[in-house]
Amino acid sequence: QKEVEQDPGPLSVPEGAIVSLNCTYSNSAFQYFMWYRQYSRKGPELLMYTYSSGNKEDGRFTAQVDKSSKYISLFIRDSQPSDSATYLCAMSPVGRGSTLGRLYFGRGTQLTVWP
Amino acid sequence: DADVTQTPRNRITKTGKRIMLECSQTKGHDRMYWYRQDPGLGLQLIYYSFDVKDINKGEISDGYSVSRQAQAKFSLSLESAIPNQTALYFCATSKKGGETQYFGPGTRLLVL
Numbered sequence: 001q002k003e004v005e006q007d008p009g010p011l012s013v014p015e016g017a018i019v020s021l022n023c024t025y026s027n028s029a030f031q032y033f034m035w036y037r038q039y040s041r042k043g044p045e046l047l048m049y050t051y052s053s054g055n056k057e058d059g060r061f062t063a064q065v066d067k068s069s070k071y072i073s074l075f076i077r078d079s080q081p082s083d084s085a086t087y088l089c090a091m092s093p094v095g096r097g098s099t100l101g102r103l104y105f106g107r108g109t110q111l112t113v114w115p
Numbered sequence: 116d117a118d119v120t121q122t123p124r125n126r127i128t129k130t131g132k133r134i135m136l137e138c139s140q141t142k143g144h145d146r147m148y149w150y151r152q153d154p155g156l157g158l159q160l161i162y163y164s165f166d167v168k169d170i171n172k173g174e175i176s177d178g179y180s181v182s183r184q185a186q187a188k189f190s191l192s193l194e195s196a197i198p199n200q201t202a203l204y205f206c207a208t209s210k211k212g213g214e215t216q217y218f219g220p221g222t223r224l225l226v227l
Contacts, residue, residue, distance in 0.1 A: 006157075008155060032214040034214070034215060036218075041221075042220060042221070043119075043205055043218035043219050043220050043221050044158070044205070044218045045218070046215050046216075046217070049214075049215055088157065088158065090216075092214040102160070102163065103160075103214070103216055105157050105158040106157060107155065107156060107157035108157050
């Protein structure tokens with residue numbers, strides 16, 4: 001079992017819809033949680049970053065972390081065709097030595113927002 | 116100019132050939148990483164380096180080697196390429212003590 005599980009989709013929604021993307025994880029040492037967005041034929045780019053539990057909002061994007069359930073979410077409000085991309089969750093443990101700074105990625109969810 | 120650059124962007128090679136993928140960064144970050152991405156498998160860590168003298172194996176290092184020539188340069192080599200190494204390869208960087216990583220544009224490799 002991978003340490004980070006993410007439904008690969010694909011997910012297809014109409015413009016204006018609310019999108020919910022999710023990941024679950026098994027390692028309780030994970031403390032840093034990120035969402036990356038990857039457009040076709042491009043490298044992943046950081047979208048959201050949160051530490052420990054709670055919510056973080058940035059424009060139309062909201063990231064939620066529930067450490068008790070080992071579950072993170074990304075919500076996209078008023079989705080736009082330009083949001084069409086693959087979204088990858090990533091997380092990092094608090095650790096020492098070589099574990100510090102390593103990221104563990106989900107497989108990515110492919111999202112299409114149609115006009 | 117891009118902060119993390121990768122060369123070449125596309126490469127076709129034959130089974131058994133040795134190839135090198137190069138990564139350069141101008142972000143001043145200490146840490147550099149090599150990943151491969153396959154459809155449906157997400158990003159898998161090949162090697163990572165926390166400074167010039169520190170090299171660590173990732174999840175899938177077999178068949179690969181790396182060289183950290185300087186703080187800004189990190190190269191990935193396939194000593195004898197095989198078809199199942201056909202994938203998209205990404206270099207990434209992060210600063211010391213930072214959790215977020217910044218990715219290059221990727222190298223698309225096809226091994227025939």
